[in-house]
Amino acid sequence: MELILVFLIGVLYAAGVYLILRRSMVRLLLGTILLGNATNILIFLLGNITKGKPPVIEADFKVFRDIYADPVPQALILTAIVISFGLTSFAIVLLKRVYALINTDDLDNLNTPEEEDL
Amino acid sequence: MIDNQIITTVIIHLFTAIIQLAFWRKTLTQRVLSITGSFIALIFSAITFAKVLGGSTLTMTAANWKAPFSIVFVADMLSSTLVLLTAIAALSVSIFSAVGVGRSRMLYGYFPIFHFLIMGLNGAFLTGDIFNLYVWFEVIIISSFVLLTLGGRKTQLEGAVKYMALNMLASTFFLTGIAILYGITGTLNMADLSLKIPQVQDQSIVNLTSIFFLIGFGIKSAVFPLYFWLPSSYHTPPSAVAATFGGLLTKVGIYALFRVFTLIFIPNDFIKAVLLVLAIMTILTGAFGAIIKNNIRRLFSYLIICHIGFIIGGLALYTKVAFAGAIFYLIHDIMVKTNLFLISGLIRQLRGTMNMPKLGGLYAGYPKISLLIAVVLFSLVGIPPLSGFWPKIYLFQAAFTGNNYLFIAALIIGSFVTLYVIAKLWSEVFWKEASAEEPVKDSFQPLNIYRKTLLVLPIGILALTTLFIGLNAEMIIAVTDRISEELLDTGSYVKAVLGK
Numbered sequence A: 001m002e003l004i005l006v007f008l009i010g011v012l013y014a015a016g017v018y019l020i021l022r023r024s025m026v027r028l029l030l031g032t033i034l035l036g037n038a039t040n041i042l043i044f045l046l047g048n049i050t051k052g053k054p055p056v057i058e059a060d061f062k063v064f065r066d067i068y069a070d071p072v073p074q075a076l077i078l079t080a081i082v083i084s085f086g087l088t089s090f091a092i093v094l095l096k097r098v099y100a101l102i103n104t105d106d107l108d109n110l111n112t113p114e115e116e117d118l
Numbered sequence B: 001m002i003d004n005q006i007i008t009t010v011i012i013h014l015f016t017a018i019i020q021l022a023f024w025r026k027t028l029t030q031r032v033l034s035i036t037g038s039f040i041a042l043i044f045s046a047i048t049f050a051k052v053l054g055g056s057t058l059t060m061t062a063a064n065w066k067a068p069f070s071i072v073f074v075a076d077m078l079s080s081t082l083v084l085l086t087a088i089a090a091l092s093v094s095i096f097s098a099v100g101v102g103r104s105r106m107l108y109g110y111f112p113i114f115h116f117l118i119m120g121l122n123g124a125f126l127t128g129d130i131f132n133l134y135v136w137f138e139v140i141i142i143s144s145f146v147l148l149t150l151g152g153r154k155t156q157l158e159g160a161v162k163y164m165a166l167n168m169l170a171s172t173f174f175l176t177g178i179a180i181l182y183g184i185t186g187t188l189n190m191a192d193l194s195l196k197i198p199q200v201q202d203q204s205i206v207n208l209t210s211i212f213f214l215i216g217f218g219i220k221s222a223v224f225p226l227y228f229w230l231p232s233s234y235h236t237p238p239s240a241v242a243a244t245f246g247g248l249l250t251k252v253g254i255y256a257l258f259r260v261f262t263l264i265f266i267p268n269d270f271i272k273a274v275l276l277v278l279a280i281m282t283i284l285t286g287a288f289g290a291i292i293k294n295n296i297r298r299l300f301s302y303l304i305i306c307h308i309g310f311i312i313g314g315l316a317l318y319t320k321v322a323f324a325g326a327i328f329y330l331i332h333d334i335m336v337k338t339n340l341f342l343i344s345g346l347i348r349q350l351r352g353t354m355n356m357p358k359l360g361g362l363y364a365g366y367p368k369i370s371l372l373i374a375v376v377l378f379s380l381v382g383i384p385p386l387s388g389f390w391p392k393i394y395l396f397q398a399a400f401t402g403n404n405y406l407f408i409a410a411l412i413i414g415s416f417v418t419l420y421v422i423a424k425l426w427s428e429v430f431w432k433e434a435s436a437e438e439p440v441k442d443s444f445q446p447l448n449i450y451r452k453t454l455l456v457l458p459i460g461i462l463a464l465t466t467l468f469i470g471l472n473a474e475m476i477i478a479v480t481d482r483i484s485e486e487l488l489d490t491g492s493y494v495k496a497v498l499g500k
Helices: A002-020 A025-046 A071-102 B004-022 B027-054 B077-100 B103-107 B110-126 B130-149 B154-185 B190-199 B203-220 B239-264 B269-291 B296-317 B320-351 B367-381 B389-401 B405-431 B449-471 B473-488 B491-498
Strands: B058-061 B072-075
Touching (some): A025 A071, A071 B130, A071 B154, B004 B072, B004 B110, B027 B103, B058 B491, B072 B077, B072 B110, B072 B491, B077 B110, B077 B239, B077 B320, B103 B110, B110 B130, B110 B239, B130 B154, B130 B239, B154 B190, B154 B203, B190 B239, B190 B491, B203 B239, B239 B296, B239 B473, B269 B296, B269 B405, B296 B320, B296 B389, B296 B405, B320 B367, B320 B389, B320 B449, B389 B473
């Protein structure tokens, strides 16, 4: 399981970096989404994946007797997913507005001079 | 010591924003609420500051769970100073916004978003949990996205794309760093991390993680070579927004760098050298960028970058004197940079443009306002005994003791270029005769006295604070000395949070 996740994270980071380096705005957006997801899976992986061991102390004991699934990484990922959802939806609307204004997807065309500079 | 009062500044801004949302489209009520809220926050942050100054580091634990399991808020000397400065800057900006921001922007929620932004800044300065710091950073950037794009002009949106792309990337780096940090230590509390990081067997992975934080915070604080988003976005929004951004947003990145690289990662010689090279390059590129700009706000944007280099240099030297100089510079910089962007907004009100060749004759038209602005510009340049002068002595002294002559050279070049561009700005904007062909669009003169006061008063408040910092340097140095002691000896911070 860990090995699959390691490869998945690698592929997602590589694809994300490749897409961000392109000049197209849509690819930039997709790249940031992929990088964000790769990071979320990284948190998941580094929190030590444990299967079928909920973090609940058994009734007769005061401490954990066995290894347990760490709940903190899941809380972190959930927070990170919500945040990146908000940011991504803002980014989509922003890029759509920019596309409507300048009629191109090319990031190199984002240099309209200010009226005051002319 | 546990004191729940430190969280009040965050709560005040949160509730100001929420109450303003209830008065959607009632711009007058929002303006009054904004100034009142910022004023109350200023009082409470001053109380926090006084408590920390007179006592020791204060903490607040969420839901009274013991640290390191709960999220802690920590007000040590550095945090409480920055919260106080944020409050002063926020009050000035909210007064200025009452007239300086167009009604159309206010109708679309300028004030609530502004208060959410300031809330995020306060939270970031106060939190003692690394993941919580990430969340506050996200609060800050989403608010700043909205403030930057509010109004929807073409140049604004174009600037916002660059700003958004690099800031989202910075957050990803930061989050990746947190993930690895949690993987190797199993904790997120910064004080606890400070104890656990030295125990990690493989220190090379610790150094690698620190680079993730360096890149993430480096983008946010506009350090070379990651600053390109700043000059291409800061000149686009209204001046009140640019003032908040220029004065406070890059500084929160610097605060995070200081916190992370003194408390969690103690930098080795290699990272110190990297920081020093970055500082020197930041100073030089910022300075040379400022020389060629004709738009006042673009010029100020490059000056921000140049002076960020001074502060990062102080961090890189990593001695008590260097920290004192860097923190003093940070204090001075927040006040002056906020004021510079407010001034650029005022100049636009007076003349209808911010392009230096088209400006002129302001001193003849408005001698009193010009003198007020001169005080700020002199402080920026660092004419003794004003506030920009004292931290530079400390930085020079620290660099001399460490034999870092390249950094001294960069400091001198940076200071001289600042002097040159400010002299150019003064002669172009204030002394030069106004050109006869250019029609003057003075939208300041027809305003009533009440509105005029609202525009000039915040600049006066900030200029007075700058004067106070410069003329009471002894007091500020006592504060910065204590800050640098606390930064170098993390024991007091750890003891305050963990109680051991």
